[in-house]
Amino acid sequence: MLDAYRVLDLTDEKGFICGKTLADLGADVVKIEPPGGDRARNIGPFFGDTPHPEASLYWMAYNANKRGITLNIETKDGQAIFGRLARESDFIIESFAPGHLKGLGLGYEELSRLNPRVILTSIAPFGQSGPYRDHRTADIVSMALGGYLYLTGEPDRPPVRIGFPQAYLHGGMAGAAGAMIAHCARQSTGEGQWVDVSIHEACAWIPPDSAAFWEMNRLLEERHGAVRVRPTTGARMRRVWRCADGYVSFDLYGGRLARNFMIPLAAWMAEEGMAPDFIREIDWATFDYSAVPPELVEGISQPVGRFFLAHTKEELWRGGLARRCCVYPVASPREVCGSAQLKQRGYWVGLRHDHLGGDVTYPGVCIRPSEGGGGLRRRAPLIGEHNEEVYGEIGLSRGDLAALAEAGVI
Amino acid sequence: MQALEGIKVIDFTWFISGPLTTKFLGDCGAEVVHVESVTSPDNMRSTTPMKGNVPGINRSAAFARYNSSKYGLSLNLRKPEGVALAGRLVAWADVVVENFSSGTMDRLGLGYSDLRQARPDLIMVSLPMFGHTGPWSGQPGLGSQLSDLIGFGNLTGWPDREPSSPPGAYTDFIIPYYAVCAVMAALDSRRRTGRGQFVEIAQYEAGIQFLAPVMMDWFAHGREPNRAGNRCAGVAPHGVYRCRGRERWCAIAVFTEEEWSRLCAAMGRPELAGDPRFATMLDRVQNSEPLDALIEEWTGARSAEEVMGLLQQAGVAAGAVLNGRDLVENDHLSARGFYKELVHPEIGRHRYLLPPFRFSKTPGEPRRPAPCLGEHNEYVCKHILGMSDEEFVRLLNEGVLD
Numbered sequence: 025m026l027d028a029y030r031v032l033d034l035t036d037e038k039g040f041i042c043g044k045t046l047a048d049l050g051a052d053v054v055k056i057e058p059p060g061g062d063r064a065r066n067i068g069p070f071f072g073d074t075p076h077p078e079a080s081l082y083w084m085a086y087n088a089n090k091r092g093i094t095l096n097i098e099t100k101d102g103q104a105i106f107g108r109l110a111r112e113s114d115f116i117i118e119s120f121a122p123g124h125l126k127g128l129g130l131g132y133e134e135l136s137r138l139n140p141r142v143i144l145t146s147i148a149p150f151g152q153s154g155p156y157r158d159h160r161t162a163d164i165v166s167m168a169l170g171g172y173l174y175l176t177g178e179p180d181r182p183p184v185r186i187g188f189p190q191a192y193l194h195g196g197m198a199g200a201a202g203a204m205i206a207h208c209a210r211q212s213t214g215e216g217q218w219v220d221v222s223i224h225e226a227c228a229w230i231p232p233d234s235a236a237f238w239e240m241n242r243l244l245e246e247r248h249g250a251v252r253v254r255p256t257t258g259a260r261m262r263r264v265w266r267c268a269d270g271y272v273s274f275d276l277y278g279g280r281l282a283r284n285f286m287i288p289l290a291a292w293m294a295e296e297g298m299a300p301d302f303i304r305e306i307d308w309a310t311f312d313y314s315a316v317p318p319e320l321v322e323g324i325s326q327p328v329g330r331f332f333l334a335h336t337k338e339e340l341w342r343g344g345l346a347r348r349c350c351v352y353p354v355a356s357p358r359e360v361c362g363s364a365q366l367k368q369r370g371y372w373v374g375l376r377h378d379h380l381g382g383d384v385t386y387p388g389v390c391i392r393p394s395e396g397g398g399g400l401r402r403r404a405p406l407i408g409e410h411n412e413e414v415y416g417e418i419g420l421s422r423g424d425l426a427a428l429a430e431a432g433v434i
Numbered sequence: 435m436q437a438l439e440g441i442k443v444i445d446f447t448w449f450i451s452g453p454l455t456t457k458f459l460g461d462c463g464a465e466v467v468h469v470e471s472v473t474s475p476d477n478m479r480s481t482t483p484m485k486g487n488v489p490g491i492n493r494s495a496a497f498a499r500y501n502s503s504k505y506g507l508s509l510n511l512r513k514p515e516g517v518a519l520a521g522r523l524v525a526w527a528d529v530v531v532e533n534f535s536s537g538t539m540d541r542l543g544l545g546y547s548d549l550r551q552a553r554p555d556l557i558m559v560s561l562p563m564f565g566h567t568g569p570w571s572g573q574p575g576l577g578s579q580l581s582d583l584i585g586f587g588n589l590t591g592w593p594d595r596e597p598s599s600p601p602g603a604y605t606d607f608i609i610p611y612y613a614v615c616a617v618m619a620a621l622d623s624r625r626r627t628g629r630g631q632f633v634e635i636a637q638y639e640a641g642i643q644f645l646a647p648v649m650m651d652w653f654a655h656g657r658e659p660n661r662a663g664n665r666c667a668g669v670a671p672h673g674v675y676r677c678r679g680r681e682r683w684c685a686i687a688v689f690t691e692e693e694w695s696r697l698c699a700a701m702g703r704p705e706l707a708g709d710p711r712f713a714t715m716l717d718r719v720q721n722s723e724p725l726d727a728l729i730e731e732w733t734g735a736r737s738a739e740e741v742m743g744l745l746q747q748a749g750v751a752a753g754a755v756l757n758g759r760d761l762v763e764n765d766h767l768s769a770r771g772f773y774k775e776l777v778h779p780e781i782g783r784h785r786y787l788l789p790p791f792r793f794s795k796t797p798g799e800p801r802r803p804a805p806c807l808g809e810h811n812e813y814v815c816k817h818i819l820g821m822s823d824e825e826f827v828r829l830l831n832e833g834v835l836d
Binding site: 025026028041045046049050068069071072073081082084085086132150151153154155156159160161162163164165166167168169170171172173174175176177178181182183184185186187188189190193194195197198199200201202204205206207208209211212213215217218219220221222224225226228229230231232233234235236237238239240241243244245246247249250252254255256263264266271273274275278279280281284285312314315345348350351352353354355356357358359360361364365366368369371372384385386387388390391392393394395 | 435436437438439440441450454458462474477480481482483484485486487489495496498499564565567568569570571572573574575576578579580581582583584585586587588589590591592595596597598599600601602603604607608610611612614615616618619620621622623625626627629631632633634635636638639640642643644645646647648649650651652653654655656657658659661662663664666667668672673674675676681683684685686687689746749750751752753754755756757758759760761762764765766767769770772781784785787788789790791792793794795796798
């Protein structure tokens with residue numbers, strides 16, 4: 025859909041997924057790395073378990089569909105070349121410390137003088153302003169300050185983060201959405217602008233209710249592991265349940281969702297003689313978990329828990345699918361990668377990596393437009409793989425490139 | 435001006451993934467009509483917290499969080515006239531967003547092929563749980579369970595305990611960004627080609643993007659990562675440390691030698707930098723238990739804010755673990771204007787969150803409080819659709835606007 029547009033991507037791992045998503049939509053995204061390659065090429069896991077800058081699965085995952093060039097924008101020549109590229113580009117994405125680009129003479133003001141249509145998206149740990157502007161971050165720090173960490177984990181242990189870094193992905197996707205909204209505005213105004221994205225704010229969106237519980241009721245939501253505790257009544261409701269060979273995910277809901285999920289689940293339990301009478305007698309359509317006493321919730325949880333424990337994950341998933349009652353397995357990567365649904369939809373895409381001597385399987389593109397276009401079409405680039413191609417497009421000769429390489433610019 | 439001025443959106447969504455998508459659009463200037471019905475209101479309306487802990491269809495702060503800057507329309511889609519009215523709205527709109535289970539919109543007579551009759555160049559962005567094809571397509575689902583099906587649950591928590599599973603519909607905070615991108619890209623495409631389109635984003639497939647390297651690792655090596663608490667492979671110190679007070683914690687992450695020396699200096703223990711147990715990253719990982727204990731000795735005597743302040747000043751990544759109250763009172767979020775107070779007819783004055791992207795020329799922010807159920811029925815019928823008083827009253831009396 026975005027085939028007509030070019031994106032210059034200066035990000036590190038804080039912003040990779042932003043350019044990846046624009047590329048997935050069809051844009052020509054040029055990933056710019058310093059000579060020698062991005063430091064983030066050192067993030068594991070590595071293909072074949074051999075650490076190498078061309079084997080980082082993390083780097084590949086979020087840089088596929090991009091072309092790759094090297095350019096040292098810390099040098100005067102590099103800045104001049106970047107300016108030439110910027111003139112021909114529609115979007116620039118960066119995730120340097122606030123003020124860094126400006127220090128190089130490549131801040132929004134300078135870039136917009138070169139190209140008034142350009143949209144600069146800056147993805148920074150705490151945004152471009154405010155008292156934490158120059159603070160440092162890491163995934164766990166952003167998740168802590170975003171308030172989600174406090175809610176995750178067991179009550180008798182420290183708060184815990186999601187087991188794979190998430191904060192930069194939220195920041196990066198907020199960058200993609202912001203860039204695209206600015207693009208829509210550009211189509212009426214003809215002008216670009218500067219989009220300021222704070223990873224911290226993207227993370228502060230994730231905890232759904234804790235700030236509102238404080239604001240509305242002066243109640244603090246706490247973490248309870250795989251159990252949810254209603255701050256209003258203290259009722260404990262399991263989210264993750266043990267089954268015969270692992271765990272399944274099921275929430276006790278009231279109202280319409282209880283009608284949808286609890287009625288078929290209770291019927292299924294009854295089929296197998298595992299539903300106590302009182303469960304069959306509850307009017308689920310009017311049942312309200314936020315109001316009922318904790319003892320009743322406990323009373324419901326016990327037979328449900330016994331039922332799950334008597335079945336395997338597979339039995340519960342198949343039986344749940346047939347009854348549409350929303351009992352999902354707590355899946356491992358093996359189960360996700362083997363999913364019949366994803367297989368049938370052709371989600372996984374193998375792309376050839378000659379330098380690794382094999383195919384790497386990537387998740388496909390999740391935005392599927394009926395008019396076609398986009399899709400996963402290009403493996404992640406090698407360091408400087410498209411230097412000749414991209415620099416050729418702005419009129420640099422092979423001789424120029426050789427001189428620039430010698431000067432450490434590319 | 436606002437970025438999306440003049441863009442018109444009909445919002446057939448509920449819960450979080452869809453409403454947050456259209457909230458972002460509304461905050462940025464789009465005109466958004468959130469369609470519900472009296473018999474089947476958005477479930478978030480019955481979700482706590484409620485103002486003053488008193489239940490009420492218009493009192494949920496959980497609903498308000500995802501529905502600022504929208505008009506609220508109640509429409510009985512079981513009546514043919516309700517469906518016809520939806521069609522008239524779609525003829526006015528540029529974009530329809532929906533997040534029902536696959537097949538629901540078709541059953542209501544509001545599928546893409548139906549709605550295109552009303553607006554041939556319509557853009558429809560559909561957010562089914564699993565997609566509109568495939569063996570699981572018709573399954574209902576919710577973000578809370580989907581997060582576990584994708585693998586977030588199993589990866590989160592302690593190796594010696596059951597999965598902690600991210601609370602509260604985690605994937606619902608991923609989907610909206612993809613959906614916003616899809617709406618914008620389809621609008622761009624329509625401008626250039628004159629054609630609308632149907633864009634499908636399966637929430638299952640979008641959520642997996644946030645675990646892509648984990649899946650690629652499985653395909654490449656058959657590796658199944660286990661839960662690891664707060665550990666980060668090959669990095670120490672890295673974790674959450676107890677501070678002074680009840681449930682006060684600070685996250686600290688040290689990735690380089692330089693940061694390690696700075697941490698030691700900030701703790702007033704410069705000699706630790708030369709301690710052979712902690713000389714290299716490998717040593718620190720090897721001896722992370724005594725290392726964590728030493729750090730906790732220092733953090734435990736200080737407030738989380740003080741620990742964060744001292745470490746950030748020294749150039750070490752550190753962040754207090756904020757609870758709900760801390761979020762509301764956080765000086766950085768406030769200084770950046772992340773919260774906007776608006777007066778809601780039943781909730782009163784309360785806070786709405788800004789989108790996590792700010793525009794230098796077309797600022798966006800919550801412009802109106804979340805609508806009460808059916809609050810804008812008259813506005814939508816008369817001003818947007820240009821309906822006469824007589825017709826509006828007739829529809830009202832016939833229960834079409836229930």
